Amino acid sequence: MVAGDPLPDDDLALRRFDPNEKKSWSFDEASKTERLRSGAFRFDAYEDGTAGCSVYQRGALPRLELRVADCLEAPRTAMAAAAAEAIRAVKRANVPDAVSPFDVVEDPYPHGEEGVHARDGAHALILHRQDLPGNDKWYRELAKAFYRLEVV
Amino acid sequence: MGTPDVIIGSGSSSNLATRGPGSRPIYGRSTAVSDFIRRMQLLRVKRPEGLSSPVPWEEYSPYQAPIVTLASSRRASEFDLMLYAERGLGAVQSDPDASPTQAAIASARQLLRELIAADGPTPQVGATQSGSIEIQWLVAGYLVSVLLESDGGYNLYVDDPVDGVEVDVDVPPGSPIPSDEVARLRDRLAHMGLQVVQRPPDWTW
Numbered sequence: 001m002v003a004g005d006p007l008p009d010d011d012l013a014l015r016r017f018d019p020n021e022k023k024s025w026s027f028d029e030a031s032k033t034e035r036l037r038s039g040a041f042r043f044d045a046y047e048d049g050t051a052g053c054s055v056y057q058r059g060a061l062p063r064l065e066l067r068v069a070d071c072l073e074a075p076r077t078a079m080a081a082a083a084a085e086a087i088r089a090v091k092r093a094n095v096p097d098a099v100s101p102f103d104v105v106e107d108p109y110p111h112g113e114e115g116v117h118a119r120d121g122a123h124a125l126i127l128h129r130q131d132l133p134g135n136d137k138w139y140r141e142l143a144k145a146f147y148r149l150e151v152v
Numbered sequence: 153m154g155t156p157d158v159i160i161g162s163g164s165s166s167n168l169a170t171r172g173p174g175s176r177p178i179y180g181r182s183t184a185v186s187d188f189i190r191r192m193q194l195l196r197v198k199r200p201e202g203l204s205s206p207v208p209w210e211e212y213s214p215y216q217a218p219i220v221t222l223a224s225s226r227r228a229s230e231f232d233l234m235l236y237a238e239r240g241l242g243a244v245q246s247d248p249d250a251s252p253t254q255a256a257i258a259s260a261r262q263l264l265r266e267l268i269a270a271d272g273p274t275p276q277v278g279a280t281q282s283g284s285i286e287i288q289w290l291v292a293g294y295l296v297s298v299l300l301e302s303d304g305g306y307n308l309y310v311d312d313p314v315d316g317v318e319v320d321v322d323v324p325p326g327s328p329i330p331s332d333e334v335a336r337l338r339d340r341l342a343h344m345g346l347q348v349v350q351r352p353p354d355w356t357w
Binding site (some may be wrong): 035092 | 240273
């Protein structure tokens, strides 16, 4: 497990969100389920020219003897998930030739420092280059790759 | 006479199952009754010091507002839907992470006026990752979205859960919605409205 390694295609990226923040999700008025929207993502700019959004790597949790529920911040947060493959396949219909700008890579931190939650050992990042024209449109497509995960 | 669509009571918002005298629910027609009550709530008086509100309908009122909930959570007047959208716009404006421009807000209001119709789906307004405004209508996986740009231009987007993206068009600032898109969007939203079975969880005030 090395920072920067891509998540396997079949692994899940877990994005925590606050159900009380309406910018993070919309309510499907027929299925009565929540679906993430672009406001659920927060991308920070890095010095290497990329921007990253924090997620957790589902596949890293068993090694840390953790469950998905350990990645929540009780009692208010909820979880959405997307397969790494789906994140890498995000496209926009009116730019069909564009390669997906997104990748998702491992980013465990802070490498065992005392007092830090063990779940940070499963930290990962959705990355894209900082120069991403129409970024909100891309985030809208990214949100569609996620689904609400019922956590018990 | 269909299913009653409004229950009127008073008390805290957690007490939504309020009943009238004799413990019978008080039922009425949502359009007339809820509009009347909200007009009462809109009575403006001097706001007490220390109270602030980003949106005018939250101004202090001497009227002890009853709680109104649409019992079937399906029917909605144009007024209900516009008010819900305005609450969302107010939330975006008070979000410290968002920075919607006046041009974006004005454009959002214009679009809402064009597209909202009684019993349509609920316009769900929120801040985008870049701090602007997005309006979404979401029913049975069918998504209509408007992303507002800082200059008042916007992107119209319609996504069918089966057939994929049907519309993804950028409209420059100051331009009306393309006429062919207006009719198509209104029809689509009306069709989506027929499938609504429950309004969003915060569809009460």
